[in-house]
Amino acid sequence: MCRRFKKVRRLIKSFILIDYKSGKSNLKGKDVLTMSEAKTKGEELKGRLFMEKKNMGLSKSEEYLEKADLFSEGYKSFINMCKTEREVYDTALSIAREKGYKAFDMSKEYKAGDKVYLGNCQKALILATFGKKPLLEGTRIVASHIDCPRIDLKPQPVFEKDEIAYFKTHYYGGIKKYQWPTLPLAIHGVVILNDGKTVDIRVGESECDPVFVISDILPHLAQEQMKRSAGEIIKGEELNVIIGGRPFKDDKVSEKVKLNILSILFEKYGIYEEDFVSAELSLVPAHKACDVGFDRALIGGYGHDDRCCAYPSLMAEVEAKEPTYTTICVLADKEEVGSDGRTGLNSKMLEFFIEDLAENAGVSYREVLRNSYCLSSDVGAAFDPTFPDCFEKNNSARINYGPIVTKYTGSRGKNGTNDAPAETVGFVRKILNDNDVQWQTGELGKVDLGGGGTVAKFVGALQVNTIDMGVPVLSMHSPFELISKSDLYETFRAYEAFLK
Ligand code: MN
Numbered sequence: 001m002c003r004r005f006k007k008v009r010r011l012i013k014s015f016i017l018i019d020y021k022s023g024k025s026n027l028k029g030k031d032v033l034t035m036s037e038a039k040t041k042g043e044e045l046k047g048r049l050f051m052e053k054k055n056m057g058l059s060k061s062e063e064y065l066e067k068a069d070l071f072s073e074g075y076k077s078f079i080n081m082c083k084t085e086r087e088v089y090d091t092a093l094s095i096a097r098e099k100g101y102k103a104f105d106m107s108k109e110y111k112a113g114d115k116v117y118l119g120n121c122q123k124a125l126i127l128a129t130f131g132k133k134p135l136l137e138g139t140r141i142v143a144s145h146i147d148c149p150r151i152d153l154k155p156q157p158v159f160e161k162d163e164i165a166y167f168k169t170h171y172y173g174g175i176k177k178y179q180w181p182t183l184p185l186a187i188h189g190v191v192i193l194n195d196g197k198t199v200d201i202r203v204g205e206s207e208c209d210p211v212f213v214i215s216d217i218l219p220h221l222a223q224e225q226m227k228r229s230a231g232e233i234i235k236g237e238e239l240n241v242i243i244g245g246r247p248f249k250d251d252k253v254s255e256k257v258k259l260n261i262l263s264i265l266f267e268k269y270g271i272y273e274e275d276f277v278s279a280e281l282s283l284v285p286a287h288k289a290c291d292v293g294f295d296r297a298l299i300g301g302y303g304h305d306d307r308c309c310a311y312p313s314l315m316a317e318v319e320a321k322e323p324t325y326t327t328i329c330v331l332a333d334k335e336e337v338g339s340d341g342r343t344g345l346n347s348k349m350l351e352f353f354i355e356d357l358a359e360n361a362g363v364s365y366r367e368v369l370r371n372s373y374c375l376s377s378d379v380g381a382a383f384d385p386t387f388p389d390c391f392e393k394n395n396s397a398r399i400n401y402g403p404i405v406t407k408y409t410g411s412r413g414k415n416g417t418n419d420a421p422a423e424t425v426g427f428v429r430k431i432l433n434d435n436d437v438q439w440q441t442g443e444l445g446k447v448d449l450g451g452g453g454t455v456a457k458f459v460g461a462l463q464v465n466t467i468d469m470g471v472p473v474l475s476m477h478s479p480f481e482l483i484s485k486s487d488l489y490e491t492f493r494a495y496e497a498f499l500k
């Protein structure tokens with residue numbers, strides 16, 4: 001057996017010695033480094049010239065990986081608590097208040113370290129910490145979105161068909177519709193009653209709660225369905241959610257199952273059928289976030305896009321003490337449907353806030369905007385080895401290689417993108433390198449295969465130097481998305497370095 005082969009075998013052996021109880025590998029960084037001790041001239045030159053990134057499982061210490069695991073525990077609780085933008089809003093605001101944030105007040109004078117917030121319809125939130133430098137020198141913005149693809153109820157949702165009661169729905173954001181049937185769903189949201197009172201609804205999350213579900217046809221009878229194209233395997237109008245099946249005991253009335261459901265809803269919440277018109281109710285996967293894999297490297301869960309960026313940006317913002325520049329953390333709504341409307345970033349929400357900050361400080365808000373930098377903190381697609389044909393490998397992000405720095409998004413020849421100037425990319429890259437943050441770059445798949453957008457172009461339009469940076473995700477926009485723990489934690493470190 002040759003020496004090299006022995007070394008490789010030893011290496012593999014150290015890989016498989018895993019303590020399943022703690023979920024930790026005993027692999028130490030130095031075991032790996034021994035393989036590349038002696039360098040030839042070419043190797044040395046290559047090491048200096050090539051852009052070579054390492055899996056963080058190799059480049060980071062055990063201590064670091066433990067920190068990443070710990071950070072991920074907090075994140076998992078956060079996304080289990082927050083499955084709609086309203087729930088993120090409530091949780092983020094409580095965390096912020098706990099950390100000393102007060103509602104922004106134009107009549108007050110602010111000094112470095114002061115913390116303020118501005119809410120928007122309980123669906124979008126801006127947090128800021130005043131910096132040591134004058135506001136005129138610009139701000140540091142981290143903008144993520146807190147809405148996720150899901151199934152919304154129509155304004156008149158309750159109907160009965162053949163003695164089963166349903167909710168009629170209209171999906172929200174880009175989903176593969178076939179992924180949603182036969183999946184236990186929870187219902188989250190608010191109903192505004194005729195007297196203006198708000199009723200909060202959250203059913204399907206606790207052990208004793210019922211769940212809701214969209215049915216699918218059994219394979220035995222699916223011959224015709226299987227001939228449909230994938231986008232139509234389940235059609236939009238087939239996303240009907242089962243909510244009941246027991247009739248109201250009265251032979252005289254029709255629609256007995258619907259009546260029974262409405263009587264239960266009235267008893268529990270005081271809701272009439274008309275109240276659904278002024279409601280925002282969404283069906284989301286009922287499952288909780290959990291570790292994935294024997295080594296627990298990944299987190300599976302609903303809504304990583306974009307809460308795996310919102311959470312680290314929120315944590316980095318609330319932990320900012322006396323930052324150099326004024327920091328701003330934007331948790332926006334409506335990104336998944338194009339950022340339109342009052343709570344999306346294609347609105348005056350951020351511009352007005354900065355205008356108010358500037359007026360309060362007695363400076364030009366336009367100058368503040370021009371001097372500001374923004375990380376559009378949104379997720380990117382991770383290279384999926386099962387579907388390699390969708391990616392151009394050299395320019396794809398990989399799980400465990402850190403946050404993705406994305407110069408441009410868009411599609412079909414960079415349409416609809418912010419496309420950050422090289423100077424902005426250089427500015428951010430230097431911050432990351434100076435702070436020993438591991439990062440990577442990545443495009444959203446092959447040219448002309450598809451594409452996507454983020455809030456970057458809306459912030460860029462305000463004359464803010466903007467670039468995308470966020471966590472790589474597998475199975476993005478599915479009910480159970482995947483991210484890596486070290487990517488999540490390193491993204492937090494990146495935002496922290498940017499905001500400090
Ligand atoms: Mn996103």
Ligand code: MN
Pocket residue numbers: 305336477
């Ligand atoms: Mn998305």
